[in-house]
Amino acid sequence: MKCSFDTAFNIYKNAFRIRAIEERIALEYPKGEIRCPVHLSVGQEMLSAVYSQIQIVSDTAISTHRSHAHYLGKGGDLYRMIAEIYGKVTGCCRGRGGSMHLVDTLCGFLGSSAIVGNSIPVGVGAAFAHKLNQNGNVTFIFLGDAAIEEGVFYEAANFAVVHKLPVVFMCENNLYSVYTNLQFRQPLERKIVELAISIGTLGKELDYKDPIQMYTDLSILVKEARSGKGPVFIEVPTYRWLEHCGPFDDDALGYRPSGELDNAKQNDPIRILLEQLNDFNMDNLNSELEKFYSNLKIEIEEVFVKVKKDAFPDLSEVMSGVYAEN
């Protein structure tokens, strides 16, 4: 599972793209046209970028309130995501879900939920379907450190272990449940990944300061899940740079220890990965990067311009579809 230059470059492009999109949302948000709770992933992009190069389209993924990165990493349609965040009928949920409820079944992104822990058993059910269909696919279930405090995690993980389901639990530990630090919620001497292993999953903590190693480690674990060894649990220490919900820096609130945010920025995984890319000594890296940056700028600009012109759903549209028809 050695990470080739091409793979590393793709991871970099994915991570950079996710951050650029999130930063554009943050820039637009104060204008008042995005009017729903938005939980941005700035600082937390790397796991999504790494899995983008490991997942295959027939795998499924499911996520949380902070789902933009997970959706984009799975290959979710950018235009439909932005339209959803703007409440437009062209959105992936036709304006019914907003930022916290993203879906793109074409790429296997099943959905995301605003309720902490809520999507975990649904993902386990999707993995059960993979197993019953014997199709060799896995389900990636994204969760945060606080989801471990919900009973449903244990219930779902237990079932996944009992049935050896092809689940990859993707736990991003960003230390905070809204403003409440992990130390007030869980004993710090107990590692989340070890808790999961004690339930019976395979597990590993990934090193977010070494994205290339993250790729290798995650690849090996996903292969285990794919080959029928049962669920795996990965924990990635990560850090949210912006406020829990909304577009702004919130360091002035004082709930983060002094220096914690600066330290996280100094250890930015995207910058580290760029250094790792340079270590491959590829001649054309800089020109390829320039090309990528300029294309990305155009892609994002076009999407936002288009979405802003799109229509809101009309009333008859949102009044229908409470029940499915046979």
Added chain:
Amino acid sequence: MQRIKEDAQSNFADEVRNTLENILEVDSKSLIMGLGVTDPKGVFGTTLGLFEEFGPKRVIETPTSENAMTGIGVGLAISGFRPIMVHQRMDFFLLAMDQLVNSAAKWHYMFGAKTSVPLTIRLITGRGWGQGPTHSQNLHAWFTHIPGLKVVMPAFATEVGALLRESINDPNPVIFIEDRWTHGQQFNLNDRVDKIELGTANLVKSGKDITIVSSGYMTIESLKAVKYLKKLNIGVDLIDLRTIKPYDKNMVIDSVNKTKNLIVVDSGFSTGSFGNQVLSDITQSCFPILASPPRLLAAQDIPEPTSHGVIGSFKIGAINIVENVLLQLKIEYNSDSLSELVDTSPDIPNKNFTGPF
């Protein structure tokens, strides 16, 4: 289909079981999940033998994890399967409200009305035999409050198969509520109803004086009351709703326009009951023609005590329904005259019932 002997008898629980067996045979994507579905008792006999016949991929024993299992059912349903889940008491299912309300009920609507959730959840409500505060609750009203759910409450063994099949084949999450006391109900297989559309009620008895609306086991008690009232020359339109979400409001309106009097019998607690919903709807639709204030006969807002010495005062029976009809129609009566309706063993459905649950 097997040919039925002319006088072949079956019962409600067997009919549930045979319907499940038939679904498992014809729909390869259907599967049954629940605590006890493979055990020697087979959920009051309703899943007996299915594991042996269909194996562990179709009939799946589960951990005691109501919330996660409901979510896992949703995950299977959005992945092309048709899960049928069962809980031996509704009260345990309260642990699953997040997955029911935030996942199952909303998935289709919330994610753009593309992915359907064909999930059936059988909930059994306890009655009598000391089921007490946490084994006897009739909380069906809760589920009617949630857009995206359908709620079915069969009363008759002749209809439970058709209603269950329709619920399972429905592309939406359906709460299918069985009263424990209906399970032993005998019927002749020739009387089986083949198809019932969800949302359609049944006019069980027709009469000109008053409309009684009920569902589930309350229809059985109402039917006893109707038969007694007939002897007093009081004619009742007895409407068995069968489905309480959606419910057949039009049939109730048509009936009340005829009888001008309405009683709703509901096994749930009074405050916030489904019966109150029917009263509200019908009062708004029929107010000018009503001859008497519509009446709700529902459980008191008191947790049901366990003692079998007092349970007769807590369960609505035919005698209470008759009394309320007479009061509503302002017909004088002597309480002693109703003595034949007194249930001398109010904590058991029949003499053969010896518990334990």
